[in-house]
Amino acid sequence: MKEYDYIVIGGGSGGIASANRAGMHGAKVLLIEGNKIGGTCVNVGCVPKKVMWQASSMLEMIERDAPSYGVQAEVGKFDFKELVARREKYIDFLHGAYYRGLDSNNVERIEGYATFVSDHVIAVNGEKYRAANILIATGGRPSQMKIPGGEFAIDSNGFFELTEQPKDIVVLGAGYIAAELSGVLQGMGTQVHWAFRHSRPLRTFDTMLADNLVDIYRENGMKLYDHHRAKEIKQTEDGRYTVHFENGNTLSGEYVLFAGGRIPNTDKLGLENTSVTLNEKGFVIVDKFQNTTSEGVYAVGDVIGKIDLTPVAIAAGRRLSERVFNGKSEEFLDYENVPTVIFTHPTMATIGLSEAAAIERHGKNQIKIYHSRFTPMYFALGEYRQKCDMKLVCLGEEEKIIGLHAIGVGVDEMLQGFAVAIKMGATKKDFDDTVAIHPTGSEEFVTMR
Secondary structure (H helix, E strand, C coil): CEEEEEEEECCCHHHHHHHHHHHHCCCCEEEEECCCCCHHHHHHCHHHHHHHHHHHHHHHHHHHHHHHHCCCCCCCCCCHHHHHHHHHHHHHHHHHHHHHHHHHCCCEEEECCCEEEECCEEEECCEEEEEEEEEECCCEEECCCCCCCHHHCECHHHHCCCCCCCCEEEEECCCHHHHHHHHHHHHHCCEEEEECCCCCCCCCCCHHHHHHHHHHHHHCCCEEECCCCEEEEEECCCCCEEEEECCCCEEEECEEEECCCEEECCCCCCHHHCCCCECCCCCECCCCCCECCCCCEEECHHHHCCCCCHHHHHHHHHHHHHHHHCCCCCCCCCCCCCCEEECCCCCEEEEECCHHHHHHHHCHHHEEEEEEEECCHHHCCCCCCCCEEEEEEEECCCCEEEEEEEECCCHHHHHHHHHHHHHCCCEHHHHHCCCCCCCCCHHHHHCCC
């Protein structure tokens, strides 16, 4: 049986990052991946999503915004199929970059699916391998609709398999995946019907963000339907699909996209042969050091169900390898104040507590809110004047900033620097003492009164 210092199960963002860092420190590392290298993010997640978002944003700029600057432009042809082909070519390039990185750190690779034989022995392609340290970084996959006709709906993976642009589509779900893909398609000219079960989407985010997004999407022609819970999907004779809702309404489209969350890839790992414990939803239980309940077995990324973001998995994986293979015994990832961007149209940026969560945790008397709503200069010359909304959530007499939220053009690129400040404990006075950069949207964060 071949032995290693470190076996990493899963070649996604977290697994690759941890494997490379361990290899840099001289560990003998084996990486196992049964699908495409790079995992969800590179293949069916943030990378292709951002490509599609950028294409959609370009179309909006040309068709909606350029005339206000005296640019009389028009889209002669938008070739969805060519966009997809170029996107996939770029992803192939990234695959090569990942392989070169792993090779440079002497990380061995096996293509196949691993199962645990015992806590420190795994089997792949009929062979067994042992390591004192094993990382579970198998990620997650889209959940499926459990209603009659649910098999007719495509998921986010299916969205990235499309080579023809839908003329119209019904999107089901209230999370960020539904919000992003709805915006991408609407911006490309697809008529989107977005339905969700409660009064608003993105309910775990600050209400300011969701309320603004709903208004903007409706202004831009998207059809949104609240309090719509799907009960059945039927295919019609012309090959279209009709969604029947519990409230009696129906919606039809060329496709139905279900974006109802993700589930962990733990069911086929043979974890019943180990002492690794899962929670009731199938996620691996870990402590702050990414330790599972089996000594020497760790887990990072979407498989632990904390924060399903690529940079989080990368950061956790690297810190884990620093701790295990570089003697940094107290190294771990702090999951508080993680900056997040949602690539809607326009983008959203958020870090820390929402206003409601801050009041619930600290009490209304301890919280002070600062807010700014304005028209970005980008829209100053035209009839279409999309607003930008920004909010600071501050705590106590010191007014420590414990939440920052924004929706508007360019807020995605603003957030990183403000996130550093908030992670360091910045107060409202620290923001006030910083000279504004004019004219920009980001200056609003340091001039709020």
